[in-house]
Amino acid sequence: MSKHIVCITFDFDAISGFVARGSPTPTPVSRGEFGPRVAAPRLLALMKKHRIESSWYVPGHTIETFPDAVKSVVDAGHEIGHHGWKHVSPAGLSLEEEEAELVRGNEAIKRISGQYARGYRSPGWDLSPHSVGFFLKHGFTYDSSMMGNDYMPYYARQGDVIQLDQPAQRGAVTSLVEMPISWTTDDAPHFEYMRTGNAVRPGLMNAALVLENWLNDFSYMKKAVDWGVLTFTFHPFISGRGHRIMMLERLIKQLKQNGAVFQRVDETVQEFRRRNR
Numbered sequence: 001m002s003k004h005i006v007c008i009t010f011d012f013d014a015i016s017g018f019v020a021r022g023s024p025t026p027t028p029v030s031r032g033e034f035g036p037r038v039a040a041p042r043l044l045a046l047m048k049k050h051r052i053e054s055s056w057y058v059p060g061h062t063i064e065t066f067p068d069a070v071k072s073v074v075d076a077g078h079e080i081g082h083h084g085w086k087h088v089s090p091a092g093l094s095l096e097e098e099e100a101e102l103v104r105g106n107e108a109i110k111r112i113s114g115q116y117a118r119g120y121r122s123p124g125w126d127l128s129p130h131s132v133g134f135f136l137k138h139g140f141t142y143d144s145s146m147m148g149n150d151y152m153p154y155y156a157r158q159g160d161v162i163q164l165d166q167p168a169q170r171g172a173v174t175s176l177v178e179m180p181i182s183w184t185t186d187d188a189p190h191f192e193y194m195r196t197g198n199a200v201r202p203g204l205m206n207a208a209l210v211l212e213n214w215l216n217d218f219s220y221m222k223k224a225v226d227w228g229v230l231t232f233t234f235h236p237f238i239s240g241r242g243h244r245i246m247m248l249e250r251l252i253k254q255l256k257q258n259g260a261v262f263q264r265v266d267e268t269v270q271e272f273r274r275r276n277r
Helices: 016-020 026-049 060-065 067-075 095-113 131-137 187-191 207-224 242-257 265-275
Strands: 003-011 055-058 079-082 154-158 172-178 194-196 199-201 227-234
Touching: 003 207, 003 265, 016 026, 016 060, 026 067, 026 242, 055 060, 055 067, 060 067, 060 095, 067 079, 067 095, 079 095, 079 265, 095 131, 131 154, 131 172, 172 265, 187 207, 187 227, 207 227, 207 242, 227 265
Parallel strands: 003 055, 003 227, 055 079
Antiparallel strands: 154 172, 194 199
């Protein structure tokens, strides 16, 4: 039987992303604060209205800075996934630092939700050569940081050897499920203006045009595969604003009309495992 799943996910960075980029001053901090104070309640209300359970990837910094906002996500029945402790990519950390970040973030998640996260999403969507091993060691069942497929989860490899002067050597396939993502289905590059040093990401695209792209991604999935998953990544401080949250509701309605089944990521991972033992 054909089934086409949509996973609505949120990276609940709050202020941590700005601080991690070296911008702890009042204006960037206020941009981040918009997420837990204004946007998250709107998005939770939207999910409740359409009876959608979503997955929220939350840094430990957000949990400990805005515990009431994160507890609201937990109480509404959404998945809490791991998103680092201080929103720093593990690719730039030492072995000891990476594992400490993983443990500290997961302890914060357990305190707020009563259980450890079983899903991880890297800040900045990059991993170190050691990340998959740490996920397996600490009991994670899936990661959502890589881009090796668009509609099909797959089992992540461990131990790749990648060098420019010789062919890549692929490592062993592990039991860790990879739930692939893409910048094309992330709200940040489309919508959020960012200025870091001399670099500028303009963002601020017309939401209706982005909506058309995203609906077409789902339509192509229905043509390409009998069973598949399309994962959208939203940030509350970005997609919780006026015309964007209206666009998100139109997206949900039109996907439902086109046969989409909305699921949490952890539930989708379990379904994938049953289908691919």
